[in-house]
Amino acid sequence: MSTLSQQSAAPLRARPALAPASTQLAVLLWRNALLLVRYWRSTLAQTVGAPLVFMLLLFVLQRADYAVQSVSNPSPPSAPLPGVYRCQGRSSIPCINIMFTPATAATQSYMSTFAALNAKRTGETALALEGAWSDLAAIPSRNLDMVPVGSPDFIYNYALRHPNVTAWGITFNQATTNGVNNVQYQIWYNSTRVANSSDVFGRQLVAFMRGLDEAIITVLNDPSATVKASIDVTVRDWPVVPPKTLSDSIVQNLGPVFFFSCVMVIFINVVNQILTEKEQKLRHGMEMMGLRPIVYWLSMFLSTSLLVLASSVVTCILGIAFQFATFKNGNFAVLLVTFFLLGEAMIVFAFFITTLVRRARVGILAGIFVFIIGLLFESFVFSSGFVGYIWWKPTTPSAAPIVLSLLPFFNFGKCFLDISTLTTGKLDELTGTYVPGPGFSWSSIYSPVISTLLPTYSDATQPDVPALVVSWYMLLVDMAVYGVLTWYLDRVIPDEFGAALPLWFPFMPTFWGIESRRQRSVEREDWLDEVMSTSAREKIDDEDSDVSVERSRALSAAFWPAAKIVHLRKVYSSLLGKEEKIAIKDSCFTLEEGKLLALLGQNGAGKSTTMNILSGLTPATSGDAYIYGMSVRHQMHRIRKVMGVCPQHDILFGDLTAREHIYLYAGLKGVPRAEWAALVEDRLQAVRLLKVADQRAKTFSGGMKRRLSVVISTIGDPQIVFLDEPTTGMDPVNRRHVWSFIEQFKQGRIVVLTTHSMEEADVLGDRIAIMAHGRLRAIGNSVTLKNKFGAGYRISIVTDPARSDEVRAIVYTQVPGATLEDDSAGSLIYQFPVSSTPLIPAFVRNLNNYEGLIKAWGISQTTLEEVFLKIIRDANPGGYAADQLVVLDDAAPLPGTLRPRFSVRRRNTTRSQSAAAAAANAAAADKDVYTDAAPTSSSTNASSRNNSSLNPLV
Numbered sequence: 001m002s003t004l005s006q007q008s009a010a011p012l013r014a015r016p017a018l019a020p021a022s023t024q025l026a027v028l029l030w031r032n033a034l035l036l037v038r039y040w041r042s043t044l045a046q047t048v049g050a051p052l053v054f055m056l057l058l059f060v061l062q063r064a065d066y067a068v069q070s071v072s073n074p075s076p077p078s079a080p081l082p083g084v085y086r087c088q089g090r091s092s093i094p095c096i097n098i099m100f101t102p103a104t105a106a107t108q109s110y111m112s113t114f115a116a117l118n119a120k121r122t123g124e125t126a127l128a129l130e131g132a133w134s135d136l137a138a139i140p141s142r143n144l145d146m147v148p149v150g151s152p153d154f155i156y157n158y159a160l161r162h163p164n165v166t167a168w169g170i171t172f173n174q175a176t177t178n179g180v181n182n183v184q185y186q187i188w189y190n191s192t193r194v195a196n197s198s199d200v201f202g203r204q205l206v207a208f209m210r211g212l213d214e215a216i217i218t219v220l221n222d223p224s225a226t227v228k229a230s231i232d233v234t235v236r237d238w239p240v241v242p243p244k245t246l247s248d249s250i251v252q253n254l255g256p257v258f259f260f261s262c263v264m265v266i267f268i269n270v271v272n273q274i275l276t277e278k279e280q281k282l283r284h285g286m287e288m289m290g291l292r293p294i295v296y297w298l299s300m301f302l303s304t305s306l307l308v309l310a311s312s313v314v315t316c317i318l319g320i321a322f323q324f325a326t327f328k329n330g331n332f333a334v335l336l337v338t339f340f341l342l343g344e345a346m347i348v349f350a351f352f353i354t355t356l357v358r359r360a361r362v363g364i365l366a367g368i369f370v371f372i373i374g375l376l377f378e379s380f381v382f383s384s385g386f387v388g389y390i391w392w393k394p395t396t397p398s399a400a401p402i403v404l405s406l407l408p409f410f411n412f413g414k415c416f417l418d419i420s421t422l423t424t425g426k427l428d429e430l431t432g433t434y435v436p437g438p439g440f441s442w443s444s445i446y447s448p449v450i451s452t453l454l455p456t457y458s459d460a461t462q463p464d465v466p467a468l469v470v471s472w473y474m475l476l477v478d479m480a481v482y483g484v485l486t487w488y489l490d491r492v493i494p495d496e497f498g499a500a501l502p503l504w505f506p507f508m509p510t511f512w513g514i515e516s517r518r519q520r521s522v523e524r525e526d527w528l529d530e531v532m533s534t535s536a537r538e539k540i541d542d543e544d545s546d547v548s549v550e551r552s553r554a555l556s557a558a559f560w561p562a563a564k565i566v567h568l569r570k571v572y573s574s575l576l577g578k579e580e581k582i583a584i585k586d587s588c589f590t591l592e593e594g595k596l597l598a599l600l601g602q603n604g605a606g607k608s609t610t611m612n613i614l615s616g617l618t619p620a621t622s623g624d625a626y627i628y629g630m631s632v633r634h635q636m637h638r639i640r641k642v643m644g645v646c647p648q649h650d651i652l653f654g655d656l657t658a659r660e661h662i663y664l665y666a667g668l669k670g671v672p673r674a675e676w677a678a679l680v681e682d683r684l685q686a687v688r689l690l691k692v693a694d695q696r697a698k699t700f701s702g703g704m705k706r707r708l709s710v711v712i713s714t715i716g717d718p719q720i721v722f723l724d725e726p727t728t729g730m731d732p733v734n735r736r737h738v739w740s741f742i743e744q745f746k747q748g749r750i751v752v753l754t755t756h757s758m759e760e761a762d763v764l765g766d767r768i769a770i771m772a773h774g775r776l777r778a779i780g781n782s783v784t785l786k787n788k789f790g791a792g793y794r795i796s797i798v799t800d801p802a803r804s805d806e807v808r809a810i811v812y813t814q815v816p817g818a819t820l821e822d823d824s825a826g827s828l829i830y831q832f833p834v835s836s837t838p839l840i841p842a843f844v845r846n847l848n849n850y851e852g853l854i855k856a857w858g859i860s861q862t863t864l865e866e867v868f869l870k871i872i873r874d875a876n877p878g879g880y881a882a883d884q885l886v887v888l889d890d891a892a893p894l895p896g897t898l899r900p901r902f903s904v905r906r907r908n909t910t911r912s913q914s915a916a917a918a919a920a921n922a923a924a925a926d927k928d929v930y931t932d933a934a935p936t937s938s939s940t941n942a943s944s945r946n947n948s949s950l951n952p953l954v
């Protein structure tokens, strides 16, 4: 037994191969370059505009910061030390201003004197001496001023138990040696209470000490003396001289935010571009024509990398031009690589995002979300070494920086922090001045930041920071991780047509082009058995005899034309699987080489779905099709090499010209470069687009776009071409050019075409299949269909009104089944049933024998439109659709048929209402009326060619 491809009745003559991946890549890069040039404003904005704007902003901020740093104050004013103020307490927790111990007469005297002297300085009432406090657990019910307590331990433990309740604590220690009083005291001071002020250990503390000293001196001298001891201290700042080295802290702190933003402009643009191409099905279109998905991603990566490189170079140059310390003291290559790697990693991250969403709008929102998270990281996490390096503090879990390094902006923040720490330096806590860093050379990437430049945390630990090159490696890892995720998810997440590979596809040898001998050469009978045994079937009682014959041919193991469609079924389910729409029910038919099959059907009949399955856009629910020995279900990648598709909606790049479209698809299909120019001439001339070959597709009219789409589907001379409503929107002249192009092109090929034009189906279709509700209702050539479903022939005879009886007698004698449809002013119209067809030739010949009696005559066959309407009516016994009832009116004669001209009007009424209304209208206007109960109607668009060439009698 031989194989499918070997046994095909019509084997591929010369199977065209797709272009190699390298050629496809080259042609896509050329397309991307063209678009970058065409969208030059956007390109410039991403590469130069964004870095310029962000760097300029940073420069302005840096200058503003320098202006603040450069302020000088040669004579700051002096001010006296203030007094000690009452503690305020918090709304729910009162405070204790001062606890003191021991509670002796001397210490109480010191404190009372302190309160009295202090009140003069604060202007408040004097602090009161409260009763002793010994309850360690209790919190006072009101603010207390000066509380004697039992011991220093009490103060300590109370502060531990009730933090932030007590403002001051004093432990006195007084000894008299040789008549000399030695008074010592220790002050406990709650610095956190004033941590947000500028006076942590400043004036308040000194003022307190000064107040205590005054009190002690006063008491020890003579508390009753009129003149008390007074220690007046005036405090004055040193003159402020601008530092010689201005710190670049603004660039160090805000730089990551601004540089990250430069890259994010490209990031958002990439998300938008990829999703727009997805949304407009441009990528689908290219893939249907054989583009390998990996080539698409690679081309996008390479062309966007160019933008990233340009943006990184511009950023580094501007950094130097603006004299930022990071750029002045940092190695140019280190900075360039850092920016470039960030950009590259963010691009691949953008690719990853585009696999998760379908709409550009949603993608942009997702991109903005990522942008904001990145900004938060750069602005808060990496704004200073103290916070930025905390991830590498010994006490931080080591998994934290590893997990976070999956975010490209985390790695960038670390890189920039390293560079800016070494180039900008660090604030010397002691002197309050900036110590410039040693600079960042290329070799610095291998060593961690020196410990003197690293922060020391409150627990006296320093972070164990890895070298900068590790962050570069992590950026490369990010690219690899998101690249692989993109590659995987792009294939397993179903697109809007539901096409997706199984989750385990990487483990399928066929995915890698490895096919076992058995897979390469499936016995066609085996395949047929398998499809028949695995496919769902419907019980169909009322199938037309020709459709049944076609089904038998498709299911026959002895008949193998170029393509077979077997038990094809498509069910669309809603997201939750609650609603199902059966778009195709058990379709079986065959396709022969050199013959065009025209698919007709009402809207929603399932024509496009059939085309989409056969062209690999959407998977069949069950059943399969075999085209030139290849299975649509399993070998679509091979079929694509011999397939051309003109989808229902134009898939064109608005900013590419017609010529560039042909070059692009010729490149993807592997047409040799030398043939491209001739291809443009030949094909565009055929559809009359040559004059506009260099105009962009967005300037084309609807009909011009359709013509270009038809041409694209024929590039690479595919063996099978699917044309979904190819002439929609075309004027009659151009439609005929396209018809003649298709007519020539179909030689030696399979062409499947869907259309709503009966004329088109009549002219082009070697076979015509009519679908309704997902089922084939009729199939055959035009004449067969007309004979089978038409009402026969219609003849009109013009005679003298006075002699019309003679004519009637002649007609009834020669064609007994004829029915008179109209008789007015000597114009007789007869309908001849199909059964009388054999009598018609003799009848027509005879008419010439009645020269004086018959002045003129004409004959017409049932039109395809009448056949179509009949089949659709039969398929809809309950009414085709409430809003699609056919009502005919207008009595103008139709050229060539001597019949009144009818126009088709749709009414939004029910069947019976419409019929009644139509009858009423006709009665009123004396017009012919056809309702959906009438078997046929005349066509308004039957071509004269059909009437003559398809009519065997004329």
Ligand SMILES: Nc1ncnc2c1ncn2[C@@H]1O[C@H](COP(=O)(O)OP(=O)(O)OP(=O)(O)O)[C@@H](O)[C@H]1O
Residues within 6 Å of the ligand: 496, 497, 572, 573, 581, 582, 583, 601, 602, 603, 604, 605, 606, 607, 608, 609, 610
């Ligand atoms: N993606 C989809 N999801 C759900 N239902 C769909 C989908 N695509 C098509 N259908 C449904 O399947 C049926 C067949 O649609 P199809 O597009 O094949 O019809 P058609 O014959 O090509 O119609 P038209 O002449 O209007 O193009 C319709 O009822 C349609 O609503």
